[in-house]
Amino acid sequence: MAGRPDEGQAFPQPYGGDNAWTQELLGHLRPAGRDLRRLVAWLARTVRASVCLQDAGGGLLAGERLPLDDAVVADVTSGRVSAAALQDGERHLRLLGIRHPGSGPAARAVLAVARPAPFDRRTADILGHTAGVLELLLRERELAESGRRLRRATADLRLAILQLLMVEDTVSARRVAAGLWPGLLEEDTARVYVLEGTAVERDRLADACVAATDGRALVVRCPAVDEHVIVVGPSAEVGQRLRSLVADRPGTFLGGSPRQRLALTATAYGQAVTALAVARFHPDRAAVYAARTRPAQLMDTAALRAWAAAVLRPLDALPHHVRAELLATTRLGLEFTAVNAAKVLGVSRNTVRARMDRVAALLGADLSRATARAIVHAALNTEAAHGTYDPRGGAPGPPARTRLAELLDTSALRSWAEGLLGRLDTDGRDLRGTLRAWTAADAHAERAAQALGVHAQTVRERVRAAEPVLERRLTAGGTDLYEVVLAQLVTGELPVPGLGAPDQDQPDASVHR
Structure with a gap:
């Protein structure tokens, strides 16, 4: 097997006036067509080759697994060469490194293309442009994954704050919230709301709550009920915005608590869940915990x-x-x-x-x-x-x-x-x-x-x-x-039970009324 490093990845103009493939390639940049597997499959059909896209660690991202020379792959992923052309018997092979713009020479992925015919000018053009599109799609995918990780971390942080409030640790809850949502828990009291939709739509409902409350409330995906979103809102405006949100979303219900001290968040949560049960029978699908005689x-x-x-x-x-x-x-x-x-x-x-x-x-x-x-x-x-x-x-x-x-x-x-x-x-x-x-x-x-x-x-x-x-x-x-x-x-329909040993230090002995 012999190999030679190319001078660098080029993006020449379409050769010989054949631009049909360029239109097809551009189609993979449209929102509905952005898919690594579809793009690699298109490349395989267009250049009549076997195609493999793998990450820097050797994991298959798209296409089919190809036998590759580990040393050459290492040269491409490390950035010692940007591309390589090899011939192994009747197989002609090209490897191109897919890099981050401005992130150094190391490649984050390798595109390998093998075919029985030599690579002509047209095929090289297609590979070069496809590598550029792959770079954009991989970048978008990584940004999307970073966004998902950030949203997940934010959701975990919101849940941690709620859990601190549930165990009455308001000092720690305020300390954790202060870094990302300054002033969110400054007041000593708040209302708790529980919104109910479907498990499938729960993430969208939570995002809508975040947008509707505009940073004025703590929005948490309920860890116990897949259909619920919990909102802790110090301001009365939060309840008004949530009611408007529910009114615009059929099949969604809202239960709210009266204003409670932050240390009573667990109590307020129970009240909101009770109100939610009542909201299912209200025409506006919203209810506040009734102030009935206790x-x-x-x-x-x-x-x-x-x-x-x-x-x-x-x-x-x-x-x-x-x-x-x-x-x-x-x-x-x-x-x-x-x-x-x-x-x-x-x-x-x-x-x-x-x-x-x-x-x-x-x-x-x-x-x-x-x-x-x-x-x-x-x-x-x-x-x-x-x-x-x-x-x-x-x-x-x-x-x-x-x-x-x-x-x-x-x-x-x-x-x-x-x-x-x-x-x-x-x-x-x-x-x-x-x-x-x-x-x-x-x-x-x-x-x-x-x-x-x-x-x-x-x-x-x-x-x-x-x-x-x-x-x-x-x-x-x-x-x-x-x-x-x-x-x-x-x-007197039930006997009053006793707690503890029936001695003088106990608050209740076993009494039957």
Whole structure:
């Protein structure tokens, strides 16, 4: 085998007046025709040759794999020669280096063309011009890949900020956001929005949200639900722009939370998801979390805070960052499934379960029970809403101990609970009794069915029928279910459970009302 280096890559004018191939080559620069494989296949047909385009590392980019001399390929890729012409028996071979403009002599790809006939002037023209087009297409491809990597890195950074907010680490979230989005999280409060479209269109929806909010919001592709985009917007204008966006996109829905402290981003997220369920039935496909009466609003605030502090007291000995991490994870784990909570937080589901198991052990709470989950959820939300409780409140001596049964035993709460559950009494299917059996069975339809003597599918259908009557999502768990459980505790349809050992230091002993 013999070889000679060419003087350099040339781009001569079409030879002999044959310019049909130039028009075809230009067609590969049109937006619809920019494809390396199609261009290499065209070259193979036009010059009646076998063609291979490989990267500097030997990876095949297009065409067919050809046996090449490693030493000659190394000379071309290193830039020692820009092109080489070889003859191996009956095979005539040309190698051309495809380079970055202004990036030095090294080639980022090699075009190899082998054919039985020698390379004439016309064939050399076609190869030279094709190499120039390949250079443009490779450059465009690399720029597109760089853009994808940048968008992916930006999306990962946005998700990291959201995850910091979810675990109440607002200081770190602001620090991370400050570099790319100055002022985004300067305010202490924000609203959380969740938009729902299709999984296929989710990326376009997220890009549209970024454009619509013009840097005034944190836009994140939800790590837990493929159809969702999460938006954290400090300004009220963000909500208006998102509503306009949804109005112009059929099949898209928007749920929003009320304004919440940044430390309550996880709570606001749950509220936005609840509002999203309502938005599916609104003509404008948008809804904000309803400001309906909550059981906590009907309790004595000081007594409620004292009770919540007593429930969570076993966690107070933990380092502050560990305690905050455990509580934030448990709050999300109680609101959503462990799998979805793990995706939102960016940890494994085993980590979520381990943290929740640790909290359950410290609190002496069996979180497999619906009543225990509702009580711990109430305690966590009370602390999140009101901050750390001062046990003395400025007065000497320890605070008066409050038990949950005492908190629930008020006329205001009884009126609220009866009003809520009483909506089910007019249905002839005994929705109220079925719901009571279902929550007593910790939301297991099969166990509730055994207690009622009906089929499990009947239980499921009745629970789903109760949802629009109560205006609450029950089968999905979370806040709506826990409110119904609290109502059943108030009316005595469920027993008030105890947390921890039944001694004088525990906030609740096992009490049946």
